[in-house]
Amino acid sequence: xxxxxxxxxxxxxxxxxxxxxxxxxxxxxxxxxxxxxxxxxxxxxxxxxxxxxxxxxxxxxxxxxxxxxxxxxxxxxxxxxxxxxxxxxxxxxxxxxxxxxxxxxxxxxxxxxxxxxxxxxxxxxxxxxxxxxxxxxxxxxxxxxxxx
Amino acid sequence: xxxxxxxxxxxxxxxxxxxxxxxxxxxxxxxxxxxxxxxxxxxxxxxxxxxxxxxxxxxxxxxxxxxxxxxxxxxxxxxxxxxxxxxxxxxxxxxxxxxxx
Numbered sequence: 573x574x575x576x577x578x579x580x581x582x583x584x585x586x587x588x589x590x591x592x593x594x595x596x597x598x599x600x601x602x603x604x605x606x607x608x609x610x611x612x613x614x615x616x617x618x619x620x621x622x623x624x625x626x627x628x629x630x631x632x633x634x635x636x637x638x639x640x641x642x643x644x645x646x647x648x649x650x651x652x653x654x655x656x657x658x659x660x661x662x663x664x665x666x667x668x669x670x671x672x673x674x675x676x677x678x679x680x681x682x683x684x685x686x687x688x689x690x691x692x693x694x695x696x697x698x699x700x701x702x703x704x705x706x707x708x709x710x711x712x713x714x715x716x717x718x719x720x
Numbered sequence: 721x722x723x724x725x726x727x728x729x730x731x732x733x734x735x736x737x738x739x740x741x742x743x744x745x746x747x748x749x750x751x752x753x754x755x756x757x758x759x760x761x762x763x764x765x766x767x768x769x770x771x772x773x774x775x776x777x778x779x780x781x782x783x784x785x786x787x788x789x790x791x792x793x794x795x796x797x798x799x800x801x802x803x804x805x806x807x808x809x810x811x812x813x814x815x816x817x818x819x820x821x
Contacts, residue, residue, distance in 0.1 A: 576794050583790035590786060704790070711797050718804040 577643050578707040584646035585700040591649045592619045593693040596686055603681040606669040613669075614679040615654040622650030655680065759805070763798045770795040 595617050605614035624642040642648075657680045665674030770791040776783040 575797075579790055579794060583787055586786035586790075587784050590784070704793070708793060708797070712800075715797070715801050715804050718801075718808055 575711060579704060580643045581645045582700045582703040582707060584648060586697060586704070588621055588647045588649050589693050589697040589700065593690060593697070595619050595652060596690045596693060599681055600683060600686045600690070602679060603683050604678065606667070606676055606678060613659045613677045616657070616679055616681045617652050617654055619649050620651040620653060621647050623647050759802060763802045766795040766798050
């Protein structure tokens with residue numbers, strides 16, 4: 573553990589939360605998208621967070637080499653997965669994406685739910701920003717010891 | 721008879737631990753100035769990294785704002801610590817200088 577680890581960990585959380593809110597924003601923006609490059613309606617996406625391991629091997633590596641690729645405890649987005657729930661069919665015979673029965677498949681996205689997720693993400697970002705401030709203050713106070 | 725667990729004998733031979741040298745012993749350049757130089761280099765490295773990241777961010781590059789802020793914060797804190805250590809050293813030097821004989 574060095575002086576900057578708490579800053580690194582909180583910083584990684586800030587990055588991860590920003591990526592999460594990007595994905596949620598994409599879900600909101602594409603709530604009515606019926607046409608994608610891959611064909612079919614837009615698929616709702618979700619992020620999967622992963623914590624850097626605190627395995628004894630990694631800790632031993634970090635302490636013996638003095639350098640570890642990732643600080644134990646940092647969080648990152650390991651994967652972005654599609655929501656498997658089926659798309660919603662709506663009867664719109666005039667729509668260019670309608671099937672032969674006149675139904676258009678819309679993404680199964682509930683904007684209210686996405687908004688709640690977004691609020692959660694924003695709050696989490698706030699929380700980690702506070703943790704950064706706290707870590708900064710702690711370091712500052714440590715440096716102040718040296719001042720006469 | 722109790723046999724000691726394997727590997728117990730090797731505890732005393734952990735390498736890489738800093739060893740205290742007696743005052744006045746001629747060491748191989750890695751003295752206080754070496755430590756200071758090393759610290760200064762690390763501070764410089766942090767500050768250089770922060771400058772580079774700010775440049776990327778300002779040019780609209782693919783830089784993450786939060787990680788840039790963290791890098792700037794690290795560089796700032798490291799510089800402050802270095803500055804305080806320097807002040808302490810200078811004041812110690814001045815104290816010695818003012819010594820009355």
